[in-house]
Amino acid sequence: MLKKTHVRTKTWIENDEKELLFGKGKTELLELIEIHGSIAKAAEELGMSYKKAWTHVKILQKNIDDELVIPQKGGGGKGGTSLTDEAHDLLKKYRQLQKDIESFANKRFTELFLKQ
Numbered sequence: 001m002l003k004k005t006h007v008r009t010k011t012w013i014e015n016d017e018k019e020l021l022f023g024k025g026k027t028e029l030l031e032l033i034e035i036h037g038s039i040a041k042a043a044e045e046l047g048m049s050y051k052k053a054w055t056h057v058k059i060l061q062k063n064i065d066d067e068l069v070i071p072q073k074g075g076g077g078k079g080g081t082s083l084t085d086e087a088h089d090l091l092k093k094y095r096q097l098q099k100d101i102e103s104f105a106n107k108r109f110t111e112l113f114l115k116q
Contacts, residue, residue: 007105011098021063037080
């Protein structure tokens with residue numbers, strides 16, 4: 001019998017063309033943009049180019065038809081990027097969806113594999 005085991009799931013959202021719109025990676029990117037106040041610093045921490053990070057943001061914005069980041073130009077430390085309320089809402093909903101799916105998956109796993 002399996003002991004001390006858990007199910008892990010990977011959840012993502014895609015459009016009709018099967019393009020990845022939102023998932024763990026894009027969630028992490030938005031979270032790091034919020035933490036660092038910078039797309040460049042978020043991209044660096046994830047080991048990706050600024051261009052790739054910005055492309056991820058643009059794909060999201062195109063598919064949800066709303067702005068997710070607010071870039072602020074300026075030198076001397078006045079520039080940066082922050083998240084919109086829509087982005088915060090999207091992150092909150094995605095985290096809740098992932099939590100609900102894992103909770104259900106673990107409950108069902110226990111019913112099927114661990115109960116005798």
